[in-house]
Amino acid sequence: MRLASVLAQVQTHKPYTVTFDLTDPGAIVGAAAEILQCFGYVDVLINNAGISYRGTIVDTSLDVDRRVMETNYFGPVALTKALLPSMIRRRQGHVVAISSIQGKISVPFRSAYAASKHATQAFFDCLRAEVERHDIEVTVVSPGYIQTSLSLNAVTADGSKYGVMDETTAQGRSPSQVARDVLAAVGKKKKDVVLADVAPSLAVYLRTLAPRLFFSLMASRARKERKPKRCYVLEPPIRTWLVSGDSFCSAAPRWPQLVRLQPPHP
Ligand SMILES: NC(=O)C1=CN([C@@H]2O[C@H](COP(=O)(O)OP(=O)(O)OC[C@H]3O[C@@H](n4cnc5c(N)ncnc54)[C@H](OP(=O)(O)O)[C@@H]3O)[C@@H](O)[C@H]2O)C=CC1
Numbered sequence: 571m572r573l574a575s576v577l578a579q580v581q582t583h584k585p586y587t588v589t590f591d592l593t594d595p596g597a598i599v600g601a602a603a604e605i606l607q608c609f610g611y612v613d614v615l616i617n618n619a620g621i622s623y624r625g626t627i628v629d630t631s632l633d634v635d636r637r638v639m640e641t642n643y644f645g646p647v648a649l650t651k652a653l654l655p656s657m658i659r660r661r662q663g664h665v666v667a668i669s670s671i672q673g674k675i676s677v678p679f680r681s682a683y684a685a686s687k688h689a690t691q692a693f694f695d696c697l698r699a700e701v702e703r704h705d706i707e708v709t710v711v712s713p714g715y716i717q718t719s720l721s722l723n724a725v726t727a728d729g730s731k732y733g734v735m736d737e738t739t740a741q742g743r744s745p746s747q748v749a750r751d752v753l754a755a756v757g758k759k760k761k762d763v764v765l766a767d768v769a770p771s772l773a774v775y776l777r778t779l780a781p782r783l784f785f786s787l788m789a790s791r792a793r794k795e796r797k798p799k800r801c802y803v804l805e806p807p808i809r810t811w812l813v814s815g816d817s818f819c820s821a822a823p824r825w826p827q828l829v830r831l832q833p834p835h836p
Pocket residue numbers: 590591592593618619620621622641668669670671712713714715716717718719720721723739742
């Protein structure tokens with residue numbers, strides 16, 4: 571009842587949906603214009619859309635690197651630039667970038683994703699400093715795993731969909747809790763928020779304070795994820811095959827279920 575009476579006093583807008591592709595710069599400009607025409611201004615821009623990736627650098631086509639970068643970095647940058655002048659004119663506005671803990675640490679088989687999120691962190695950190703004088707707030711949010719379709723929608727080395735619900739994703743935080751935490755961060759005008767468990771949060775410090783140890787942990791993680799578990803011999807012709815280890819499967823399932831043993835893939 572109290573909530574209803576508070577809501578009745580708060581001026582709000584009827585929801586309005588504008589659908590566009592973040593990899594299409596023209597569509598972004600058009601969408602921003604449509605949003606401004608409809609509402610006149612934007613109070614809080616939450617750059618949330620994104621795509622993840624699984625694969626080895628050596629096997630990944632440059633088109634895939636570009637696609638991830640276009641979606642996760644250039645898209646939000648373009649949308650922010652399109653809406654920023656109106657925020658500056660109004661001397662009011664809040665820009666949120668949903669990055670990832672992988673914007674602060676880089677883990678193996680996520681090169682394109684981690685790079686796009688590091689770029690996001692850097693861009694919005696610069697933006698925060700530049701627009702402070704216009705009274706505009708910038709919050710970068712770096713979550714750990716969240717229970718969404720991110721792994722299902724992730725792109726692989728050859729551009730196809732990964733299509734697997736990873737255990738890490740399935741066991742991640744609830745999206746509604748993360749949404750509440752993001753809104754709380756906006757309410758408190760927080761500048762940088764990590765929403766992750768202890769190990770990833772500590773890993774950020776480890777990367778800065780003990781980089782050699784961090785790099786060695788990541789190298790060992792890479793070795794483990796590629797480690798084969800079972801071995802089959804097929805004949806004829808006489809060849810030895812490996813079934814890739816479960817953990818590697820979960821990192822890059824597009825990789826062959828059967829891979830040749832000699833020589834083993836790096
Ligand atoms: N889930 C996780 O573990 C974590 C997620 N994040 C970040 O959270 C954000 C949201 O991802 P999440 O909800 O988890 O993943 P989902 O795959 O469930 O959702 C991704 C969303 O992004 C939209 N999207 C993807 N590509 C484009 C595009 N080219 N143009 C417009 N919209 C697009 C999708 O729209 P559509 O459905 O129409 O394709 C969808 O709404 C991402 O930035 C991700 O990096 C950060 C840390 C952890």
